[in-house]
Amino acid sequence: MSTDVATTTLGIDHRKLGMWTFLGSEFLFFGAFVSAYLLYLDTTAGGPGVEIFDIPFTSISSFVLLMSSLTMVLAHHAHTKGDMRRMRMWILATAGQGAVFLGGQVFEFNVFFREGLELSTSPFASSFYVLTGFHGLHVFVGILLLSSLYVLSLTGKIKPNQDVKTEMIGLYWHFVDIIWVVIFTVVYLIPEIAVIG
C-alpha cells in the first residue's frame, strides 16, 4: 500500500470501500427500474411491446460489452505489472467497445422511435427507455472515465504504482457490464420468450 493512501479501520483502502458502497447503492438504483419495467411489461397501451426487440442485434452489442470487461481487467493487470503502454492499449480497446455498444443503443432507440415506441407511448415504453437509457448514460460516463485515465497516464499523472486508480474505474466498468447481463436476460430475452413464445 502506498504511503499517501489511508486505509480504513477495517484495513481496507478507503477508495475501494467508497466505490463498493456506491456500487451497492447502484444495484438498488437499477433494481428499481428493472422492477418498474417488469411490472409494466404488459401495459403497452396499444403501442409496440416486446415484439419490437431485435434480439440478434442486441446479442451482438451485449457480447461486445461483455468482452470489454476482459480488456478492462487486462488493463488493470498490465498496470499492476507497471506496463503502462499495454495498460493504455487495453484502456483504449475497452473505451472503443463501450462506444460500439453505445452506438448500437442509439441505433436501436432510433429504430424503436420510428416504429412508434416513444418515451410517452406507454408505461412499458417509459420504463424501457428510462432503464436502458440510464444504463447507456452509465456506459457514457465509463467511457469518459476511461478516456481521462488514458490521458492522465499518457501525461504521467497516473504512475505505474497507482494501479488502484485503474482498478476503481475497472470496478465501475464491470458493474456497468454486470447490470447489462441482468438487463439482457430480464428485459430482452425472458419477455421475448414469455410473451411471444
Place this chain on the structure above:
Amino acid sequence: MSTTDAPDQTESEGHAHPTPKQYVNIAIVLAVLTALEVSTYFLDFGTIAIPMLVVLMVVKFLYVAGWFMHLKFDSPIFSRLMYTGLAFALVLYAVMAIVTLFDHAPTI
C-alpha cells in the same frame, strides 16, 4: 516516462490476482454462456427456457463479479456491500409486485 517502468510497490500488492490466461479463459466461458442464452431465441427449449436463462444470468453475474471484479480474492466486506444492494433491490421488487397485485385484485 518509461512505458514499462516496473513499479516499486503497487497499491494492490498483497492480493492474489489471476493471470491474463485465466482472464481469457473466463471470457471464453462467458462467451459460451452468452451463446447458450441467445440460442433460446432461435431454438425451442420449452418450459426450461426461462429457468435456464435465469441460471445462465446468475452464473455470468457471479463470474464477472468474482473474477473480473476480484470479489473472490478481495475482502468479503465488498461482497457484502454488493449483496446488500442486490437484496434491497429484490425486496423492492417484491414489495412493488405485492402492491400491484392488490391494486388489481377484485373488490368485493
